Amino acid sequence: MLKIRRAPSRGALRLRPVAEGHGPSGFRGRPGEVLEFAPDERWVGAEGASSPHDWERLGAACIAAAGNAQRVALDARGLPPGCAVALATGAMLRAWRFDRLKAEKRARRIELLVEEPARLEQPWARAEAALAGAAFARALVAEPGNHLTPGAFAERLKALRKEGLEVTVLGRKALRRLGAGGLLAVGQGSAHPPRLVVLRWKGGFKAPPVAFIGKGICFDTGGISIKGAAGMEAMRADMAGAAACAGAMLALARRRSPCPTVAVLAIAENATSGMAYRPGDVLRMMNGRTVEVVDTDAEGRLVLADALHFAARRFRPQALLDLATLTGSVVTALGHHRAGLFGNDAALGAAVTAAGEVVGERLWPLPIGQRHREDLKSDIADIRQCMPAGRGPQPDASHAAAFLREFVGTLPWAHLDIAGVDTAETEEFPAAKGTPSGFGVRLLDALVERHFEDPHRL
Amino acid sequence: MLDIAFAKPALPKSGALVLPIAEGAALTGLAATLDAAMEGGLGRALEAAGFKGKKGQSATLWAPAGGITKLVALGLGETPDTEKLGGSLVPMISGEAAAMVAADGLTAEQAASLAMGAALRAYRFDRYRTMEKAEDKPKLAKLTIGAAEPAAAKAAFAPMKAVVEGVFLTRDLVSEPANILTPAEFADRLKGLEKLGLGIEVLGPKEMKKLGFGALLGVAQGSINEPRMVVMKWNGSGRKKMDKPLCFIGKGVTFDTGGISIKPAGGMEDMKWDMAGAGTVAGLMAALAGRKAKADIIGIVGLVENMPGHNAQRPGDVVTSASGQTIEVINTDAEGRLVLADVIHYAIQKFDPAFMVDLATLTGAIIVALGHEHAGLFANDEELAARIIAAGNAVGEAAWRMPLGDAYDKQIKSDIADMKNVGGGRAGGSITAACFIQRFVQGKPWAHLDIAGTAWSSKDSPTIPKGATAYGVRMLDRLVAEHYEG
Numbered sequence: 001m002l003k004i005r006r007a008p009s010r011g012a013l014r015l016r017p018v019a020e021g022h023g024p025s026g027f028r029g030r031p032g033e034v035l036e037f038a039p040d041e042r043w044v045g046a047e048g049a050s051s052p053h054d055w056e057r058l059g060a061a062c063i064a065a066a067g068n069a070q071r072v073a074l075d076a077r078g079l080p081p082g083c084a085v086a087l088a089t090g091a092m093l094r095a096w097r098f099d100r101l102k103a104e105k106r107a108r109r110i111e112l113l114v115e116e117p118a119r120l121e122q123p124w125a126r127a128e129a130a131l132a133g134a135a136f137a138r139a140l141v142a143e144p145g146n147h148l149t150p151g152a153f154a155e156r157l158k159a160l161r162k163e164g165l166e167v168t169v170l171g172r173k174a175l176r177r178l179g180a181g182g183l184l185a186v187g188q189g190s191a192h193p194p195r196l197v198v199l200r201w202k203g204g205f206k207a208p209p210v211a212f213i214g215k216g217i218c219f220d221t222g223g224i225s226i227k228g229a230a231g232m233e234a235m236r237a238d239m240a241g242a243a244a245c246a247g248a249m250l251a252l253a254r255r256r257s258p259c260p261t262v263a264v265l266a267i268a269e270n271a272t273s274g275m276a277y278r279p280g281d282v283l284r285m286m287n288g289r290t291v292e293v294v295d296t297d298a299e300g301r302l303v304l305a306d307a308l309h310f311a312a313r314r315f316r317p318q319a320l321l322d323l324a325t326l327t328g329s330v331v332t333a334l335g336h337h338r339a340g341l342f343g344n345d346a347a348l349g350a351a352v353t354a355a356g357e358v359v360g361e362r363l364w365p366l367p368i369g370q371r372h373r374e375d376l377k378s379d380i381a382d383i384r385q386c387m388p389a390g391r392g393p394q395p396d397a398s399h400a401a402a403f404l405r406e407f408v409g410t411l412p413w414a415h416l417d418i419a420g421v422d423t424a425e426t427e428e429f430p431a432a433k434g435t436p437s438g439f440g441v442r443l444l445d446a447l448v449e450r451h452f453e454d455p456h457r458l
Numbered sequence: 459m460l461d462i463a464f465a466k467p468a469l470p471k472s473g474a475l476v477l478p479i480a481e482g483a484a485l486t487g488l489a490a491t492l493d494a495a496m497e498g499g500l501g502r503a504l505e506a507a508g509f510k511g512k513k514g515q516s517a518t519l520w521a522p523a524g525g526i527t528k529l530v531a532l533g534l535g536e537t538p539d540t541e542k543l544g545g546s547l548v549p550m551i552s553g554e555a556a557a558m559v560a561a562d563g564l565t566a567e568q569a570a571s572l573a574m575g576a577a578l579r580a581y582r583f584d585r586y587r588t589m590e591k592a593e594d595k596p597k598l599a600k601l602t603i604g605a606a607e608p609a610a611a612k613a614a615f616a617p618m619k620a621v622v623e624g625v626f627l628t629r630d631l632v633s634e635p636a637n638i639l640t641p642a643e644f645a646d647r648l649k650g651l652e653k654l655g656l657g658i659e660v661l662g663p664k665e666m667k668k669l670g671f672g673a674l675l676g677v678a679q680g681s682i683n684e685p686r687m688v689v690m691k692w693n694g695s696g697r698k699k700m701d702k703p704l705c706f707i708g709k710g711v712t713f714d715t716g717g718i719s720i721k722p723a724g725g726m727e728d729m730k731w732d733m734a735g736a737g738t739v740a741g742l743m744a745a746l747a748g749r750k751a752k753a754d755i756i757g758i759v760g761l762v763e764n765m766p767g768h769n770a771q772r773p774g775d776v777v778t779s780a781s782g783q784t785i786e787v788i789n790t791d792a793e794g795r796l797v798l799a800d801v802i803h804y805a806i807q808k809f810d811p812a813f814m815v816d817l818a819t820l821t822g823a824i825i826v827a828l829g830h831e832h833a834g835l836f837a838n839d840e841e842l843a844a845r846i847i848a849a850g851n852a853v854g855e856a857a858w859r860m861p862l863g864d865a866y867d868k869q870i871k872s873d874i875a876d877m878k879n880v881g882g883g884r885a886g887g888s889i890t891a892a893c894f895i896q897r898f899v900q901g902k903p904w905a906h907l908d909i910a911g912t913a914w915s916s917k918d919s920p921t922i923p924k925g926a927t928a929y930g931v932r933m934l935d936r937l938v939a940e941h942y943e944g
Binding site: 329331332333334335336337338364366367369370371372375392393394395396397398420426428 | 725822823825826827828829830831832856858860861863865866869882884885886887888889890
């Protein structure tokens with residue numbers, strides 16, 4: 001929790017963004033510089049900060065400069081309200097930590113110092129909604145696979161009912177009735193059966209909803225096509241897409257967005273066992289099409305395919321946006337600074353990209369070419385899930401997107417491959433390095449706010 | 459090159475006849491003449507074959523009338539893509555020595571583009587097939603395009619022919635094995651372009667040492683085959699002194715073992731085409747000179763072989779580039795950017811170009827990012843980037859824009875030198891490579907095409923037989939033609 005005050009409370013470490021140099025100390029005010037000005041005051045280089053995203057990063061830098069101080073005061077006196085809010089937002093994102101499983105809990109107490117606290121109440125309430133969504137998503141992503149099973153994930157989502165969201169959980173039986181062959185196959189190797197969870201926010205006007213679809217693989221061993229041991233622990237975060245969608249729904253509910261929205265989350269564990277699905281298996285998906293499994297570690301596209309079809313058919317949404325930690329290929333393509341954007345609708349793509357720029361969650365478009373679709377021709381089924389390995393490097397991110405496109409029909413659709421950005425690996429993100437970034441939550445929230453809340457535009 | 463002639467359409471006395479037919483159209487022109495000679499037999503045969511003139515449809519008749527040995531009807535569809543059509547017909551008549559294509563329903567421009575498609579597809583690199591029996595070789599030697607206005611079609615074809623010859627030069631260079639095409643041999647072949655009116659200057663290791671090419675020479679030092687840099691000048695503007703020429707720069711690693719950071723054995727034979735960027739620039743310059751482009755253009759290629767010889771550079775070495783910037787070599791297999799760094803610096807110092815476009819089979823990461831349909835395009839100039847993409851789309855050589863930026867550039871910071879030659883493992887590997895090159899362009903308008911996924915094709919397409927594609931020659935020829943000639 002952040003407190004907005006006129007002056008720092010006793011014992012608080014004051015953190016001041018300063019853009020000018022200070023002769024005697026050699027401090028020049030450049031980004032990255034910190035000056036211990038006094039025992040209770042540190043200066044943080046603020047030169048060149050202009051965009052809200054710059055101020056967020058500066059807020060994060062303030063927290064980074066605070067060391068172990070438990071009580072800190074961000075000095076935003078003299079700054080325009082927008083900058084103050086961004087500064088505080090960045091600080092909160094940086095200060096977030098996951099200590100549920102630690103004996104020692106150390107929540108920082110953060111104050112924001114401004115001349116007129118009343119003027120900040122409204123903008124800060126708006127920012128807090130997004131921060132709550134991000135924190136919710138990040139906590140889910142941080143949970144280990146033995147704690148956040150598909151069942152436990154669904155329970156955590158049910159708790160969103162108190163926020164005014166309608167939550168429906170479909171278990172194995174319901175999924176069989178729906179013919180969700182993709183989600184069921186991926187989940188069949190685990191002792192913890194899969195779920196499809198639907199979150200609805202009614203909004204304030206009648207319109208087809210905006211739909212978020214999330215990949216929620218609680219842990220991804222790769223299945224029979226098992227992954228190498230090195231780094232496998234990171235696969236607890238393979239549900240970051242679903243978490244981001246849920247976080248965005250919470251943010252929209254908190255700020256009582258007028259736009260009707262729905263999230264469809266495909267939740268499963270991709271485990272190895274005697275019951276696991278195999279390479280070579282042919283699945284019948286919810287839309288009736290058959291899919292040849294080539295690699296059980298390309299499971300995300302299978303669960304998403306059913307979720308996309310479900311969302312498209314059940315809700316006829318005005319736009320479909322799916323988020324998934326889908327491929328290693330996108331990391332090779334774009335690294336850890338940008339997520340890959342695919343889709344079938346240039347206007348939606350532009351709107352999503354613009355929303356990402358606003359909140360510092362940046363995207364870059366990647367193609368779905370003719371060849372990518374041709375590569376998915378199967379000898380035995382309607383389509384195969386990916387290209388067999390061993391024929392040189394492959395554009396798997398584009399293959400995955402070409403696969404998903406088969407399940408969205410003709411509705412406007414954007415697919416965000418967030419495999420490189422679900423964990424903050426770079427200083428670009430306000431989140432502390434190595435922590436879940438919450439990538440997608442603030443982007444979706446900003447997208448809805450900027451693009452879908454005017455009923456007259458529909 | 460396939461011998462192509464333009465004449466009035468007439469039933470050939472021998473050989474094959476190709477009839478392009480529009481969708482749902484009645485037989486006209488030469489097709490109608492033949493149908494009459496066959497007493498309506500052609501129409502009946504096409505109907506029996508279910509041929510309706512749809513795009514991609516074809517029907518074959520053997521010995522239909524007179525001395526004609528083979529008749530191929532090809533569907534034009536509603537909007538004919540004549541270049542593709544020209545390419546597709548070649549394999550269908552490759553068993554015939556001569557063929558007539560009835561292009562009487564096409565404009566002169568379309569007839570010429572059909573001829574271009576056919577010429578492009580008829581390419582074959584068979585220099586080293588000594589045991590192939592004559593009957594196994596394609597026989598097609600002469601293709602006559604029966605056009606309504608043969609003179610106009612021939613005139614339209616003349617510049618296209620020069621481009622086809624440029625493409626073939628590129629394909630030849632790229633197809634050559636590395637024991638034949640050493641840097642010195644490559645340079646010798648480029649010397650041969652003088653006959654087209656290009657000024658050719660070849661620099662050897664001594665000259666490059668004097669210029670301070672520490673990055674390029676570091677790559678070359680592991681091989682017994684000396685490096686070369688070749689400058690090709692085309693003064694097409696008519697002005698005595700070149701002012702702000704256009705500049706194309708190619709990576710020419712004649713073989714890339716990876717050096718001390720050696721590559722795995724599987725697929726290493728493909729590394730003979732790690733000079734495709736240079737091969738493309740050579741073919742492009744030949745095309746521009748061949749069609750007498752009205753612009754001043756410089757092509758420069760850096761030619762080296764990357765071998766793990768006893769004097770090879772090591773991971774950890776620090777080299778000083780011609781620009782003075784120092785580079786820590788982390789991976790000797792990231793050599794292409796080292797070669798380009800020095801060549802680009804030279805281009806700026808020597809020619810002060812209006813823009814630079816470099817082409818390089820630079821990273822495997824670009825294949826993981828985009829596959830084989832698009833090359834990766836990086837640029838610091840929006841107009842240049844947009845023009846390149848448009849030119850590529852017009853000729854079927856697609857490029858996809860990729861990002862640059864500080865966040866990526868930071869990944870190549872070095873602890874010991876001004877930069878290192880790889881950064882951050884595989885993540886964003888094509889982008890960090892482009893950022894590396896960008897450090898040498900001094901803010902001048904610049905575009906970089908990573909053609910590792912598009913320089914070579916494992917399957918036939920209508921106008922490109924499998925193998926070397928010469929991706930980039932036609933795109934950049936088009937770029938020059940559209941925007942920089944007058």
